[in-house]
Amino acid sequence: MPPRVCVTGGGGYVASWLIKLLLSRGYAVHATLRDPCDPKNAHLMRLDGAAANLRLFKADVLDHAALAAAVAGCEGVFHVASPVPADKIVNPETEVMIPAVKGTLNILQACSSMKVQKVVVVSSTSALHFNPNWPKGKPKDESCWSDRKICIDHELWYCAAKTVAEETALEYAEKNGLNVITACPCIVFGPQLQPIVNTSSELLIYVLKGGPNALKDMLWHVVDVRDVADALLLVYEKPESFGRYLCAPDYITTRALLELLKKTYPDYNYVRCKAGGDLNAIITPFSSEKLRNLGWKPRELEETLLDSIEYYREMGILQNVEAQTCRLPDLFRHLHAAEE
Ligand SMILES: NC(=O)c1ccc[n+]([C@@H]2O[C@H](COP(=O)([O-])OP(=O)(O)OC[C@H]3O[C@@H](n4cnc5c(N)ncnc54)[C@H](OP(=O)(O)O)[C@@H]3O)[C@@H](O)[C@H]2O)c1
Numbered sequence: 333m334p335p336r337v338c339v340t341g342g343g344g345y346v347a348s349w350l351i352k353l354l355l356s357r358g359y360a361v362h363a364t365l366r367d368p369c370d371p372k373n374a375h376l377m378r379l380d381g382a383a384a385n386l387r388l389f390k391a392d393v394l395d396h397a398a399l400a401a402a403v404a405g406c407e408g409v410f411h412v413a414s415p416v417p418a419d420k421i422v423n424p425e426t427e428v429m430i431p432a433v434k435g436t437l438n439i440l441q442a443c444s445s446m447k448v449q450k451v452v453v454v455s456s457t458s459a460l461h462f463n464p465n466w467p468k469g470k471p472k473d474e475s476c477w478s479d480r481k482i483c484i485d486h487e488l489w490y491c492a493a494k495t496v497a498e499e500t501a502l503e504y505a506e507k508n509g510l511n512v513i514t515a516c517p518c519i520v521f522g523p524q525l526q527p528i529v530n531t532s533s534e535l536l537i538y539v540l541k542g543g544p545n546a547l548k549d550m551l552w553h554v555v556d557v558r559d560v561a562d563a564l565l566l567v568y569e570k571p572e573s574f575g576r577y578l579c580a581p582d583y584i585t586t587r588a589l590l591e592l593l594k595k596t597y598p599d600y601n602y603v604r605c606k607a608g609g610d611l612n613a614i615i616t617p618f619s620s621e622k623l624r625n626l627g628w629k630p631r632e633l634e635e636t637l638l639d640s641i642e643y644y645r646e647m648g649i650l651q652n653v654e655a656q657t658c659r660l661p662d663l664f665r666h667l668h669a670a671e672e
Pocket residue numbers: 340341342343344345346347365366367391392393394412413414415416431435454455456457494516517518519520521530531532
């Protein structure tokens with residue numbers, strides 16, 4: 333009998349690569365989807381091994397009974413589902429806070445009741461970024477947490493939701509004796525398996541197409557989607573993994589990113605870049621040493637960027653379509669947009 337695991341939000345960018353990896357390693361996978369019949373999820377059943385080893389379950393993260401049915405019989409769960417909105421958030425409670433925080437609690441409760449042995453929860457470096465007390469210049473590690481009040485005061489609702497959701501997951505684990513690991517990826521780029529452009533890919537597309545507003549020259553922390561999938565499986569499979577894992581192997585400034593891309597692809601419009609202040613003051617580097625010590629070997633940033641662009645080119649995503657605006661996802665506005 334193959335080991336059986338559940339992946340929530342299975343049709344999304346990160347989850348699709350994770351499911352592909354799990355199937356290739358001989359796992360039987362239960363994937364939860366809000367709408368298994370939506371054509372945007374059709375890629376999943378076309379993955380190698382899906383016919384034999386992938387089962388789709390209809391479940392919103394706010395639906396206890398549906399989550400319990402999906403988790404039943406699984407020894408492990410990967411909780412990936414969480415809204416990553418590209419549009420400006422109008423109602424933070426319903427759009428991000430409740431699905432992220434209550435959704436995490438619901439899946440953990442389902443895991444406890446179904447005797448799941450290990451749970452990996454996908455958090456984000458958003459749950460670390462906003463910490464004014466962190467020593468300037470010191471690489472941020474797993475002991476660094478975003479200040480939820482600062483996130484809320486600045487209306488950084490996604491960051492607030494990811495911070496509270498991760499805190500809630502680790503508190504739940506402690507109180508209820510559930511083996512929970514959290515993983516915090518930075519901005520994820522790389523080719524897509526799903527047909528819909530996800531929010532982080534939209535940021536790189538904005539850079540290439542030369543969106544209307546300039547970006548700040550700042551540090552970008554980037555991880556490859558395939559390396560995130562590897563990291564999630566690694567922390568799941570290693571019996572010695574514990575607590576939180578930062579998943580942010582590389583960084584580059586906006587200016588260096590533009591130079592690197594223009595070397596290979598000189599003909600795109602490219603976004604304008606405005607000089608910023610002290611780069612360290614904007615974002616201090618992250619350390620992924622804990623994950624590397626577990627055996628994580630992420631690829632080079634250049635490979636991630638070039639593979640992403642090759643994918644966009646193949647799919648015709650970079651073609652300029654009349655009347656189609658190129659937007660900077662609102663999620664990235666606070667850190668990335670330059671003052672005009
Ligand atoms: N991409 C990044 O740069 C990045 C960086 C750090 C962390 N992360 C984290 O990685 C995870 C996956 O993100 P992604 O980039 O793969 O985004 P994505 O492609 O938008 O996937 C998000 C998934 O969450 C599901 N979801 C949202 N609300 C839900 C709800 N109420 N019930 C059930 N499912 C729900 C979505 O399902 P529908 O298709 O039904 O909407 C979708 O499958 C998230 O936890 C995100 O916070 C992403």
